[in-house]
Amino acid sequence: MKRDKPKFKQIIDAAVIVIAENGYHQAQVSKIAKQAGVADGTIYLYFKNKEDILISLFQEKMGYFIEKIEEEIEGISSPSEKLFLLIQKHFQMLAAEPHLAIVTQLELRQSNKSLRLKINEILKGYLKVVDRIVQEGIDKGEFRSDLDVRLTRQMIFGTIDEMVTTWVMNEQKYDLVALARPVHQLLTKGCCV
Amino acid sequence: MKRDKPKFKQIIDAAVIVIAENGYHQAQVSKIAKQAGVADGTIYLYFKNKEDILISLFQEKMGYFIEKIEEEIEGISSPSEKLFLLIQKHFQMLAAEPHLAIVTQLELRQSNKSLRLKINEILKGYLKVVDRIVQEGIDKGEFRSDLDVRLTRQMIFGTIDEMVTTWVMNEQKYDLVALARPVHQLLTKGCCV
């Protein structure tokens, strides 16, 4: 399996760095190869084409992301607390990988429609986790019973995403993780008194 | 002033159509010129370069957007009601211009970082309107006094934006405007009981 070979990860990590530092459109295959310490042609022993590097990058990172978040909320009984931990872990992981944050929040969004559709497909795994928390919140009586799960998930995801993007655009100069608590409070209690 | 000449708007409207129908990366200057019924070179009598078309497009549309929203909330005393009207008007205007919705929610996001920074600059006008509503809500006691205005605005904008994007990605096949009330409720009351 190619995914398990060291060069696979080596090339993906190189892609994250090159894209974060040069921008999506200046991330030529030859630059990624050089950063990974392999020849240009070697890239094509592990990836079908350039787009495949980016999809694999997103898959690998997002897979790890979901895994970690599920570990985090496992065994927690309160859905509201689960939501808080999801937000916190999300912020923590991106704060810990500044390059990756730039790539996912800014650079990968300039990709073409076909790539974005594939990315959306991968994102669905994450959205399902949120859906499950919301549904559980309703079932356990912590969340309002008249909630529309889909809309609620969109609010949660849209809010988290906007927070991270704003933080990245502000050059990550404030403490993102510290926002987890107030963001959780906003989402659960709303802005009204 | 170039902005007042008929060809200025003519080219911008052509750009919206061409981008919506062909996608950002397939929206060549020559296609826009053809759609506008002018020669390629004529574009450059009205716009500095291609990026300038897109920025102007966003400015024109967003300026009109803010104007309409301010008309809508003018004279309303309740900040919460103002927030509702803002959401509703936002949804109404994009639902009324499907091409524009595709361009602002999907296509223009594929632009490079420099263009996106300029777009963010233009967006600030909109965000200020939201900020004012939130601040007024706090002052009038309708919103919680411990709200962070900036974070609250990010939640509101992130949520609205996510709703519209999801609706566009689903090919605008459900009634976006009907979501205004439940979205307002989610934002003001949160998801908790």
Place this chain on the structure above:
Amino acid sequence: MKRDKPKFKQIIDAAVIVIAENGYHQAQVSKIAKQAGVADGTIYLYFKNKEDILISLFQEKMGYFIEKIEEEIEGISSPSEKLFLLIQKHFQMLAAEPHLAIVTQLELRQSNKSLRLKINEILKGYLKVVDRIVQEGIDKGEFRSDLDVRLTRQMIFGTIDEMVTTWVMNEQKYDLVALARPVHQLLTKGCCV
């Protein structure tokens, strides 16, 4: 009509020279553009792609070829004499354009199958002229009545083509046109006494 513009012919003539002097595989578009005195991009205002240059080259030259040969044999009553004039004109025209001879006999044959099929299509016009001469020869009683037109045409074309190719491979160092008469004699009388 693009074919009538001066740059169309200019680029085709450049292609003949570049291919003859550098070989098919070393005839890059940029080299052809340089030889033609235009920018690389200009090529694509007149030709769909590189293959289109080569097809057009063959069409233009072969069209001229057939035209000249038909002029030559027009008004001649003896089919055998027509055959002689066809051979002579064929040899004369290629002897007069050494570059073109190299291109048609050696270089263009290395093209891929798709291009060769298109070239064969164009060749059919020439083969029809030969067919007509053979048929007329049979009808007028100059040629044997039991001839298979198709086979006879293949002998004639195969022989002429082999003569030219051998001459080109021998660096055109002997007088090709002088062979017209003996070749005609061989084709009409065969090798037997």
Place this chain on the structure above:
Amino acid sequence: MKRDKPKFKQIIDAAVIVIAENGYHQAQVSKIAKQAGVADGTIYLYFKNKEDILISLFQEKMGYFIEKIEEEIEGISSPSEKLFLLIQKHFQMLAAEPHLAIVTQLELRQSNKSLRLKINEILKGYLKVVDRIVQEGIDKGEFRSDLDVRLTRQMIFGTIDEMVTTWVMNEQKYDLVALARPVHQLLTKGCCV
């Protein structure tokens, strides 16, 4: 001697199949290796480079070809009959190996000039056989005494070659061997009455 080892022939046979089925330009070394059931690198233990595979292929097949033809005409006294047998055997052998016919008549002609020059070198053995028949025909009085041996050989070879190529291009769908007699008649008697 490498030529006697089983893998040498194994690789050449694989090359014939791969080239016939995929075309010259799609016949990568790795495909030939796979068809031969050896590793890519193994090819280079038996052949200097890719060109060497093709030259060896031609040498092997052409050597066998000449051998068979010489066996066929051996002991025949009439040069004209010898010519007939040469044509017939030539047609028979290619009709018996459809893959080889495609390779020699179509695919190998797409090779570059250097390879084609080497192929011509190998062909000389075949041409010498023809030369000998023609000379003998003149000496024995069966052929006209004013024949130019070189030109006559070019007619014979050009005609045979064109017949086979046309047959291959027509997907070998008619009986090539049946043409041996009429072709021989054409070559010996010409087209005139």
Place this chain on the structure above:
DNA sequence: AATGAATGAGTATTCATTCAT
């Protein structure tokens, strides 16, 4: 002898922008 992972040179084509008319 045999393997197969790694190498890296080489090129057609697009499209924003210009400028002579």
Place this chain on the structure above:
DNA sequence: AATGAATGAATACTCATTCAT
């Protein structure tokens, strides 16, 4: 003001060959 022909920079990918095992 308007035109549109001409420009030219920039980049992903293939595949013959090598060499450590």
